[in-house]
Amino acid sequence: MRRASLVCSVVVLAALSGCAASTASDGESGSGNGSGAPGTGAGPGIDDFGGAGGANGAPGDLDPGAEPGEGADCGRQNFNVERKPASILLVLDRSASMLDDPNGDDGTPSKWDIVVPALQEVITSTNEAASWGLKVFPQGDRTGTCTEESFPGDILIPIAMNNASTVNQAISSTTAEGDGTPTGDAINKAVEYLKTIQNDDPKYILLATDGDPSCPKSDSDEFAVQAVTTAANAGFHTFVVGIAAQASKIKTLNSLAVAGLEPRQDPDPLAPSFYLAATKDQLVTALQTITGEVSTCLFPLSAPPPNPDHVGVFIGDQAVMHDTTGADGWDYTGPDMMTIKLSGAACDQVASSGAGSVKVIFGCKDDPIY
Template sequence: MPDDFGGVGDANGAPGDLDPGADPGEGMDCGRQNFNVERKPASILLVLDRSASMLDDPNGDDGTPSKWDIVVPALQEVITSTNEAASWGLKVFPQGHRAGSCSAESFPSDILIPIAMNNASTVNQAISETEAEGDGTPTGDAINKAVEYLKTLQNDDPKYILLATDGDPSCPKSASDEFAVQAVTNAAAAGFHTFVVGIASSESKVKALNGLAVAGLEPRQDPDPLAPKFYLASTKDQLVTSLQTITGEVSTCLFPLSAAPPNPDHVGVFIGDQAVMQDTTGTDGWDYTGPDMMTIKLSGAACEQVATSGAASVKVIFGCKDDPIY
C-alpha cells in the first residue's frame, strides 16, 4: 500500500521485504548496496559590519547593550549550533582601525576566514578577536569582494551571503545606498542570494536595509506589507531567532553519493523505513541533480521530513537489474 511518500509497502506499512539498514550485499550476489548518506551542507559567508556605530545601542545612543554586544554572541551561538549543517566563512568590513571614513585603508580586502566544513570554532574565534573600530560603512564594496571570493569556490554547494549590519551604507560618499543595492543585485544574479540581518535605529536605515533585503532575493516573510524585509536584531534573543530561521531556510536536501549507481533505474531512497519515490519534476520525492547521477535531491514532503527527523535517517539502495527495491 502507498506510504507517506508514495512508496509501496507491505501490509504492515514496511517497504516491501527489504531492510534499508541491512548489510551491503546481504543475501545478494549481484553487487546490491545499502548505505546511509550524509547531507551536503550549505556554504554561508558572513559579511559582518564592524563600523564604530555598532558600539551604539539599538536606539543609536550610548546605552547598553551595544549593537555589537547583541550581534556577536547571537552569531556565535547560531554558528556553533549549525556547525554540521552549514560551512561558514567570514568577511569583515570596513578594514583598519580608525582609518578614516571611505579611505583606501578602510575598503574591504581579503576574506578573513575562508569557508570550510566544521569551521564554527575558527569563525567564532575570529569574531571574538574583531573590534568594532572601523570608519565608514562600505557595504557595496564588501559584497563585491564576497562575490569575487565565492566565484573562486569550485564546488556545487549552495552558497549564500549573510550580511549583518546596522543600516546605511556610507561609501562611496555619493549614491552609497544605490551602489550597495546594485552589489547585492549582482550577487543574486551570480547565484549568491543575500540574507540581511540588521539593527536599524532610524527610518533611513530601515529603508536602506529593506532595499538590500529585497535585492538579495531572501527578504523576511511577513503577512504585514509594512513589516521590515530584513531580519531583526534588536535583542540577542530576537537575533538568535532570526538567524535560526535563516539557517533553517538554507539547510539543503542534497545528498552526495560516493559513486554513480550501476543501474540508475533501480535505486531506492528511504527516510527511516519510509520509501521515497523518484519524481523527476522536483515537486515531491527524490531525483538526481545532474546527468552524472552523483547527487540526490529530496523535495516536497520528503525534504520536510528530513528537516524534522534529521539527515542521518536517509538511506539509499543501489539495486541490481530487475531487482525490486520497494
C-alpha cells in the same frame, strides 16, 4: 525552531529520456485515476522504476552514450543523494556605529555587544551543519574620515568545514572601530572569493549590518543593491540581518533582502523583508531561522533535469508545489538547477519528519510529473 544539524538525504528518481513515460508497467503499477499522482494515476508512481540501478547510484540498462532525455526506452534510475552542508560567508559590519546602543545612543549594551555572542552561539551550534567563513568590513580603524583603507580587503577566514572555533575567535578579536559602511564593496569582494571555491556545495552570503551603505566608492544604496543582485545572479543568495536598524534604514535593507533572493517570509505585507534584531535573543532566533533553512532544506541533485518544468518533489506521498516566490514550496537555488530548496511549510515538515521522506522525480522532456 528548525534543527540546523539535521542529517538529510534525498532519493532522486530520474526518468532520463524524452519518450513517453506511460508504459504498460506504469499503468499496472498505478491504482489509477489518470491524475499522474504517485501510485494513483496512469503516469509513473513514486516507486515505479524501470531498469535496475547500478552500483553506487550508476544508471542501470541505459545507453551510456545517450544524453539525459535522449534514451530509447525512457529508462529510469534511482539513487541516493546525501545533503551537502551549506557554505555561509558571514559579511560582518564593524563600523563604529555598531558601538551605539540599539536606540542609537551611547548606552549599553551596544549593538556590537549583542552581535558577538549571538553570532558565536549560532555558529557553534551549526558547526557540523554548515561550513562557515568570515569577511569583515570596513578595513582599518577609524580616523574620522572614510578613506581608501576603509574598503574591503581579503577574506578574514576562508570557508571550511568544522570552522566554528576559528571563525568565533576571529569575531572575538574584531573591534567595531571602522570608518563608514562600504556594503557594496564588501559584497563584491565576497562574490570574488566565492567564485574561487571549486565545489558544488550551496553557497550563501549572510550580511549583518546596522545601517545604510556609505563611503566614497559605495555611497549609494543602488551600488549596494546592484552588488547583491550580481551575487544572486552568480548563484550566491544573500540573507540580510539588520542589527537594531532604525526606521530610516528599513527601505534600503528591504531592497537588499529582496535583491538577495532570500527575503524574510511574513504574512504581513508591511513587515520587513530583512531579519530585524534589536536584542541578542532576537538575533539568535533570526540566525537560527536562516541557518536552519539552508542546512535542512537544501537537496543537491547529481545532474540537471531533462526538463526543469517536469520535476516533481514529494514529502512522502504529498506533492510539494513549485513556488518560484520562495514562500511555500520548492524551487531551484540557481540557474544551474542543481539544487532544490524547500521553503515555508514544506521545509518545516521536512525538519520535523526527516529528510529521508523527500523524493524527487525527473520526468521525460514531454512528461509532466503533476
